[in-house]
Amino acid sequence: MFQLKKESRNPEEFLPLSPATFHILLALADRDRHGYHIMQEVERHTDGKLRLGPGTLYGSIKRLLADRLIEESDERPDAELDDERRRYYRLTEFGYRVAAAEAERLQRLVKTARAKSLIPKVQGR
Amino acid sequence: MISGYRHAPFSQKLYSLFLILYPAEFRREYGAHMAQLFRDRWRETKASGGASRLRLWMYTLLDLIQSAPKEHLEKLRKGDSIMRALKTIGLAIIIYVVAFVVTGMFLEKMRTQMPFFLGSLIDAIVAVGILFNLIFLILWSTRLMPVARAVIASGIVSALMLGIFLAIIGSIVPANARPSGGAYLSIVLSLFVWFIVHWTWAQRKAQPPATV
Known part of the structure; x- marks a missing residue:
């Protein structure tokens, strides 16, 4: 009988993620995207401060695929507008856990920075 | 494109x-x-x-x-795995050369006390063994092919190389200095021995572990 293989790896082993890797995972957190969409989404998230070139983007994608944090997706979200040569990627369940663990790590870091008055405290807390 | x-x-x-x-x-x-x-x-x-x-x-x-x-x-x-394989091959060559020199020196001393054919056979087993094992080691450690196919390829390549070597020796060496019939027979026997040894090992390796 077909059985899903239980993921035995610990997401913490992959932390800290490089900025490019984390932003790619973030871009894929809400929907499947192809390379150009990922790049646009990363630029939008970072107000244009992080620009992923083709080499950095596909190098990161290659490593994320090898680590099984993302996978190729057969679904074509924009089937009518789409170029069929494009490859779509999506987060795996483990990739989602790694991205969440990195977000928590950054949250703890921000908390520490706030406690040391490096950044202003949030009003009402 | x-x-x-x-x-x-x-x-x-x-x-x-x-x-x-x-x-x-x-x-x-x-x-x-x-x-x-x-x-x-x-x-x-x-x-x-x-x-x-x-x-x-x-x-x-x-x-x-x-x-x-x-x-x-x-x-x-x-490419680390390839480097490791190359190191293993390098180490094996050194061990083979040392083994060849030591065995050769020992056999030279013992040759007079041995029956004629036995001396040739031991020489051939050592020499063919070095060639066969080296080819097998390269094919096996670099994972170029499955182990059984590596044994067959090692046998064929060794036989071809020895055949070419003996043909060259036969054409350039005077008739009285050419290897004897016993030496040729020893080489064929040695090839057979090394092939059987590796083939048996490969078959055992290919067998799935026994279930209790």
Whole structure:
């Protein structure tokens, strides 16, 4: 009988993620995207401060695929507008856990920075 | 080949050429997609004019300089298993040479006390063994083929190499100095012995572990 293989790896082993890797995972957190969409989404998230070139983007994608944090997706979200040569990627369940663990790590870091008055405290807390 | 290459603007053709800086494997897998990405970005800059195209090229070249060496380094790191195999082969060659010299010296001393054929047979087993094992080690440790096929290939290559070697010896050495019939027979027997030893080992290795 077909059985899903239980993921035995610990997401913490992959932390800290490089900025490019984390932003790619973030871009894929809400929907499947192809390379150009990922790049646009990363630029939008970072107000244009992080620009992923083709080499950095596909190098990161290659490593994320090898680590099984993302996978190729057969679904074509924009089937009518789409170029069929494009490859779509999506987060795996483990990739989602790694991205969440990195977000928590950054949250703890921000908390520490706030406690040391490096950044202003949030009003009402 | 990247589709539409012939009609692409010069910048896109140039970027496709720059892709040669990446390892071939990476280029095969992602080259077309990287060129497509550059094409998409190029179209984006169409409305903004020359300055944004210049900026795009600047970012692209920076990306090329950063990512191409990274991919090559990663490829080299992955090549560790090949380096380990080469070290094993190097070590094996040294051991074989030492074993050959020591056995040769020992046999030279003992030769007078041995029956004629036995001396030739031991010589052949050592010499053929060095050749056969070395070829097998290269084929097996570099995982070029499955173990059973590596044994067969080692046998064929060893037989061919010995055949060529003996043919050359036979043509350049005077008739009275050529290897005797006993020496030829010893070589054939040795090939057979080494083949059987490796084949038996390969068959055992291929068997699944017994279930209790």
